Amino acid sequence: MTTVGSEPAVEVEGISKRYATTTAVADISVTVERGEFFTLVGPSGCGKTTTLRLLGGFESPSEGTVRLDGEDVTGVPPEDRDIGVVFQSYALFPHMTVGENVAYGLQFTDPPGGVSVDERVSELLSLVDLDGMRERDPTALSGGQQQRVAIARALAPGPKVLLLDEPMSALDARLRERLRLQIQRIQEELGVTTVYVTHDQEEALAISDRVAVMHDGGLEQVGTPRDIYHRPATRFVSEFIGDNNVFSGTVQESDSPSGTLQVDVGPTTVALDTTRPDEFSPGDDVVFCVRPEQLSVEEGMNRLLTTVTGTEFLGWTTRHHLDWRGQELLLRSEHELDGEVTVGFDPDDAHLVEVF
Amino acid sequence: MDDENPSRARSRESAERSSRDFSGLSSRVSPGLSSRDSPQGDADDPPSRYRRVREGVERRALALLAFGTALLLFLFFYYPVATVFVEAVVVDGQTTLGVFVDILRDPFYFGDLARIFAGESPLTVLGDFLSADRQLGIVGFTAYQAALSTVASVALGVPAAYLLARYEFWGRRTLRSLTIVPFVLPSIMVAVGFVATFGSDGPLNRTLAAAGLPPLELLFTLEAIVIAHAFYNAPLVARVTTAAWESVDASAVETARSLGASPFRAFRDVVAPQLYAAVLMGATLTFVFTFGTFPIVLALGGFEFATVEVFVYRLVQDLNYAEAAALALIELAISLSVLYAYLRYEARQSIHSRGARPLPRKSLRPPSLSPREVVPRVGLAVYSVVALVVFVVPIASMIIASFSDTGGLTLSNYQFLLERQAEGAAFQVQPWPAVRNSLLFGVASLAVALPVGVAVAVLTTRRYRGRKLADVVTMAPLAVSGIIVGLGLLRGLVFGVEIGGTRIAVGGALAIIAAHAVAGYPFVVRTVAPGLENLDQQLVESARSLGASRVRTLLDIELPLVWPGVVAGAAFAFAISIGEFSSTVILASGTDQFTMPVAIERFIGRRLGPATAMGVVLLLVTSASFVVIDRLGGDHRGL
Incomplete structure (x- = not known):
């Protein structure tokens, strides 16, 4: 039921947020389409929460504009923005019942769809599978239930945009996985534009239509989860999203017709495939990465001689830590490995990240 | 850097996803979810106009509250204290430090130390000071x-x-x-x-x-x-x-x-x-x-x-x-x-x-x-x-x-409190009016101290530049003695100020209420502020995101959650007013505005019986306040 409109739901244009001594967000521009599930992911302190707070109007940007549904809301207080927010702590009003919490926002706006406040509250509670919990004291609920009340409360007035600020971080791993499916399901059902903030890259990949990776207050890459995982645009993204082996080297030879580069990585030369061989010339420094699942033992065109330094049995796979000329490599393999091991990868398993 | 990355893939992905089966969860929820605008509510509808006026007031309410508090503090604290200061340095229209110098050099006040201020060698003064017949002065x-x-x-x-x-x-x-x-x-x-x-x-x-x-x-x-x-x-x-x-x-x-x-x-x-x-x-x-x-x-x-x-x-x-x-x-x-x-x-x-x-x-x-x-x-x-x-x-x-007099157990001391002395001159202390005044002033000053204290608590727990200064300015009454406040109110407002040829004077009772409110509101701040400080800021932000104005958030969310602190602060303010002596005794002299503490001071030398009876009444009132504070007070480490 995603509604398609002419204007993007959220447009952020060149926003920065500077504090006395630090810059939390530096010149970010991004557009979120209507009905999209959009995630901001990055390590703590990267500016993702500040960006969300700028969208919500809890902070005002030092520079730049925020538009919701085409309307410039920069400087508009949160209560006039038509947003719904779910915070990390859920922030349920402890002196109100579950029902009163969900109904709170309906004092300031009429329930959408022409229904009564009462009906709207029932609708939302049933949406989050909390029928019959209306009279409960929210502080007596479990973490997962509290989170669902917070979502119902945020959605009740029919906001244009739903903002979720690390709503999973207070929950244990197993519950997190179950609830993220539920959030995805609710978002899908209502088609509400959602901006989600998390530090958990796995969660970001699992839940989103598109992901923006943030680092040091800036955007590193915006794209679909598959894009981000398979074609990281920067060294930071390649290291932050998933396990990865990142190499630096110097181009020796660029063969345009075949799209193959010969790259010198120290003791040996490796062959890499690229779709844009014309951009490289001999002598360029490059960064490329190979996912641990794409490294294999005694196979592949490019071979590296490594020493095993550690093995972690993870159940569904086994992760080996290898030492290659002082650099740590990761390899997934069910083989028992010990001592010196030659690992390899094919030219099309490597992804070129950056050129200098 | 890569934010322009077009995401055609996105539409493909979401198409993929919509086609997935979501276990029959069809549109249980009414349509129109993504719009909060209601069809009714044209700009000229009376309810809508009423709403706009109300919203306008709400929007400015915090600023109004801050302004009112500042005005009150200025009128009843800073202006009177400044009056005292001016009084001390301006003599017959001349600015002088003479009064200070005289006091510093007067052995009556500073004892042997005065001789240092008068220019004697500190060593000889120290010698005398260490001898047995040293003089301390007041x-x-x-x-x-x-x-x-x-x-x-x-x-x-x-x-x-x-x-x-x-x-x-x-x-x-x-x-x-x-x-x-x-x-x-x-x-x-x-x-x-x-x-x-x-x-x-x-x-x-x-x-x-x-x-x-x-x-x-x-x-x-x-x-x-x-x-x-x-x-x-x-x-x-x-x-x-x-x-x-x-x-x-x-x-x-x-x-x-x-x-x-x-x-x-x-x-x-x-x-x-x-x-x-x-x-x-x-x-x-x-x-x-x-x-x-x-x-x-x-x-x-x-x-x-x-x-x-x-x-x-x-x-x-x-x-x-x-x-x-x-x-x-x-x-x-x-x-x-x-x-x-x-x-x-x-x-x-x-x-x-x-x-x-x-x-x-x-x-x-x-x-x-x-x-x-x-x-x-x-x-x-x-x-x-x-x-x-x-x-x-x-x-x-x-x-x-x-409960006793020379003849044994008696209630006569308490009966005395209820009497309006028939005989006796007007300047004599009347017991019942003192009891009545105390309660009256207590309630009236509470009515001022409570909103002021809550306002100060709200304004000083928010983060902004100059908050420390606001903190000091609003807590200063804790450090300044009641005598100075009383003296300032007496000389400034009770005796009247000339503004544009008109003499404006405030009655003694009003001045006493003001002095009590100034003495009491810091305690309201002290009991309310920690609660507000510890309140999850996301509660406030959630309410705002749901459409509540700043003031509605204060009334709907913050105050209900720190209510025990508010009540304890009120009990403090009331108890402080009931027991206040220093400024009251200055402002009430010569009038019929005696309170119980002032009456006690008058009785203490002559009629111990009524003084103790009044003391017991004060004890009861203040103990009741203590119970309230203790039950509800929560965190008052700062006191």
């Missing part, structure tokens, strides 16, 4: 009695902290709560208790007489003043020290012991360093409070002993306002310097170990008969007898005295 005596009172308060307070922090016994929690009582007990009532105890007919001398011993004349002696001050301030010392002791982490002590320290060494090296700061804080506050002492010395000092504050009061009564103002400012300067020095020290100390696991409490019954177990408990037993005499006997004597 300021010197004030500092001397404050120092003695501080020593007595620490001596009486620290053992109480030891008892409360390290032993478990029946009633420990109640006893700990009772240490808040001095904040609400009117000092003039405490004075009545001491007069009732130590008077020639009091329980002390009757006990001595029964034992065949000569009577002890404690009334109107320095000892009486010091003991009364200890009654007042030892609980404060005990309170802060107990809190520090309870925050000592048991594992730190256990670590020291495991490293080879004896119990004594572990105490000296680990526990004691964490107590010094607390004891010093208690001592500093005690010194400052007792340096500015007024009702206790006025009632217990007789003619012989007068502190600076008492003398300021006498100067006001003699209409010598310039000298009174200058003296009051010198007193304020001394108090503030001591406080400032302490705060500087405190800023450098930063032991804030919130002990994860406090030291275990011991039983009062010794587990064995070894000296190590028995000696401290015997010490505590001796201490509790002393504490009983200092803390319980005065209150008990007051209650007993209120």
Whole structure:
């Protein structure tokens, strides 16, 4: 039921947020389409929460504009923005019942769809599978239930945009996985534009239509989860999203017709495939990465001689830590490995990240 | 860098996803979810206009509240205090520091120290000062009695902290709560208790007489003043020290012991360093409070002993306002310097170990008969007898005295309170109006102090530039004595100000209410602000994101959640008003605006019976406030 409109739901244009001594967000521009599930992911302190707070109007940007549904809301207080927010702590009003919490926002706006406040509250509670919990004291609920009340409360007035600020971080791993499916399901059902903030890259990949990776207050890459995982645009993204082996080297030879580069990585030369061989010339420094699942033992065109330094049995796979000329490599393999091991990868398993 | 990355893939992905089966979860929810706009509500509809007006008011309400509070503070605190200051430096239209210099050089005020200000060599003055017949002067005596009172308060307070922090016994929690009582007990009532105890007919001398011993004349002696001050301030010392002791982490002590320290060494090296700061804080506050002492010395000092504050009061009564103002400012300067020095020290100390696991409490019954177990408990037993005499006997004597006269048990003292004296001149103190006025002023000043205190709490817990300054400006009334505020209100507003040829004067009753409100609202701030500070900011932000204005959020979310603090603050403010003496006695002189504390002071020398009866009424009112504060007060570490 995603509604398609002419204007993007959220447009952020060149926003920065500077504090006395630090810059939390530096010149970010991004557009979120209507009905999209959009995630901001990055390590703590990267500016993702500040960006969300700028969208919500809890902070005002030092520079730049925020538009919701085409309307410039920069400087508009949160209560006039038509947003719904779910915070990390859920922030349920402890002196109100579950029902009163969900109904709170309906004092300031009429329930959408022409229904009564009462009906709207029932609708939302049933949406989050909390029928019959209306009279409960929210502080007596479990973490997962509290989170669902917070979502119902945020959605009740029919906001244009739903903002979720690390709503999973207070929950244990197993519950997190179950609830993220539920959030995805609710978002899908209502088609509400959602901006989600998390530090958990796995969660970001699992839940989103598109992901923006943030680092040091800036955007590193915006794209679909598959894009981000398979074609990281920067060294930071390649290291932050998933396990990865990142190499630096110097181009020796660029063969345009075949799209193959010969790259010198120290003791040996490796062959890499690229779709844009014309951009490289001999002598360029490059960064490329190979996912641990794409490294294999005694196979592949490019071979590296490594020493095993550690093995972690993870159940569904086994992760080996290898030492290659002082650099740590990761390899997934069910083989028992010990001592010196030659690992390899094919030219099309490597992804070129950056050129200098 | 890559934010322009077009996501065609996105539409493909979401198409993929919509085609997935979501276990029959079709549109259970009404359509139109993504729009909050309702069809009705044209701009000219009356309800919509009403809503807009209301929203406009709500939007500005916080600013209005801030403005009103600032205006009130200016009118009833800063302007009056500034009046006092001007009074001290402007004589006959000339700006001069002459009044200050005269006071500093007057041996009557500064004793031998005055000769230094007059230009004598500090060495010869020091020589005389160390000799037996030194002269202290009024300021010197004030500092001397404050120092003695501080020593007595620490001596009486620290053992109480030891008892409360390290032993478990029946009633420990109640006893700990009772240490808040001095904040609400009117000092003039405490004075009545001491007069009732130590008077020639009091329980002390009757006990001595029964034992065949000569009577002890404690009334109107320095000892009486010091003991009364200890009654007042030892609980404060005990309170802060107990809190520090309870925050000592048991594992730190256990670590020291495991490293080879004896119990004594572990105490000296680990526990004691964490107590010094607390004891010093208690001592500093005690010194400052007792340096500015007024009702206790006025009632217990007789003619012989007068502190600076008492003398300021006498100067006001003699209409010598310039000298009174200058003296009051010198007193304020001394108090503030001591406080400032302490705060500087405190800023450098930063032991804030919130002990994860406090030291275990011991039983009062010794587990064995070894000296190590028995000696401290015997010490505590001796201490509790002393504490009983200092803390319980005065209150008990007051209650007993209120029910007795020369002929035995009687209610006549209470009947007297309800009488409107038929005979007697107009200037005589009338008991019933005093009771009535006290309650009236209490309610009226509460009505001012509560909103002002809440507003200040809201405005000082938000983060913005200049918040520290706002904090200092709004908490200043805690540091300025009631005499100065009273004097300022008297000279500024009661006598009237000329504005554009019109004389504007405020009635005495209104000035008293203002003075009480100024004295009381910092306590509202102190009880409300910690709650607001600890409130999850995301609660506020959630309410705002749901459409509530800032003020609606305050009314719907914040105040309901800190309600206990608001009620406790109200109880504080009411109790402070009921017991306030210093500014009231200045503003009420010569009028029929006496309150109970002022009436008690008038009665105390002549008719002890009615004074004790009034003291008991004050005790009841303030005890009720204490119960409210204790039940609801939550966190008032700051007091």
